[in-house]
Amino acid sequence: MDKAIELIKEAQARLTALLEDMERGSALIRQGESMIRDGQAMILKHLRGHTEAPVGPLEISSLTGKERELFDAFLARHKIEEKQKENLSKLSDREKQVFDLIRQGLDKADIGTRLDVSAKTVARHLDNIREKLAVENIYELKRFAKDTLIDTKK
Numbered sequence: 001m002d003k004a005i006e007l008i009k010e011a012q013a014r015l016t017a018l019l020e021d022m023e024r025g026s027a028l029i030r031q032g033e034s035m036i037r038d039g040q041a042m043i044l045k046h047l048r049g050h051t052e053a054p055v056g057p058l059e060i061s062s063l064t065g066k067e068r069e070l071f072d073a074f075l076a077r078h079k080i081e082e083k084q085k086e087n088l089s090k091l092s093d094r095e096k097q098v099f100d101l102i103r104q105g106l107d108k109a110d111i112g113t114r115l116d117v118s119a120k121t122v123a124r125h126l127d128n129i130r131e132k133l134a135v136e137n138i139y140e141l142k143r144f145a146k147d148t149l150i151d152t153k154k
Contacts, residue, residue, distance in 0.1 A: 043071065043074065080134070081144070081147075083134070084133045084134060084135070084144060084148075085148060087132050087133050087134070088133070088148070090132050091128075091129060091132060091133075092128075094115075094125060095125050095128055095129050095132070097115060098111055098115070098122065098125045098126065098129060099129055099145055100145075101114060101115075102126075102129075102141060102142055102145045103145035103146055103148070105142075108122045108123060108126070126138065126141070129141065
């Protein structure tokens with residue numbers, strides 16, 4: 001009987017902890033939704049030339065020609081960057097090392113020295129990385145690497 005009571009108390013404690021976690025999760029979701037609305041308002045404000053008029057949640061249908069064009073370009077770029085971030089997991093371990101060294105600002109020669117490989121090998125790794133991440137050139141790769149906060153060492 002004592003064992004059953006002990007198990008019931010343990011189950012109650014776990015349920016209480018689970019409910020508290022759920023409440024914290026709900027609060028985080030509400031906070032995230034609020035941040036999205038604020039972000040949408042900031043984008044619209046930026047598209048409209050930093051006007052001081054109060055701006056509510058983004059209504060796509062309310063965008064004018066140039067605003068819509070800029071918003072569409074922003075959205076397209078965001079989708080590309082999200083796909084690139086997803087593709088980071090497709091990099092080999094060595095490519096991830098090269099990517100991290102690019103992020104740190106090293107050039108091909110320094111990367112070759114650091115990894116004890118030839119410049120031709122570094123160039124091949126960079127070509128593979130650019131292909132997997134769908135970036136056009138080394139400059140775009142460097143920008144993407146510096147802007148990406150994902151840990152590629154996983």
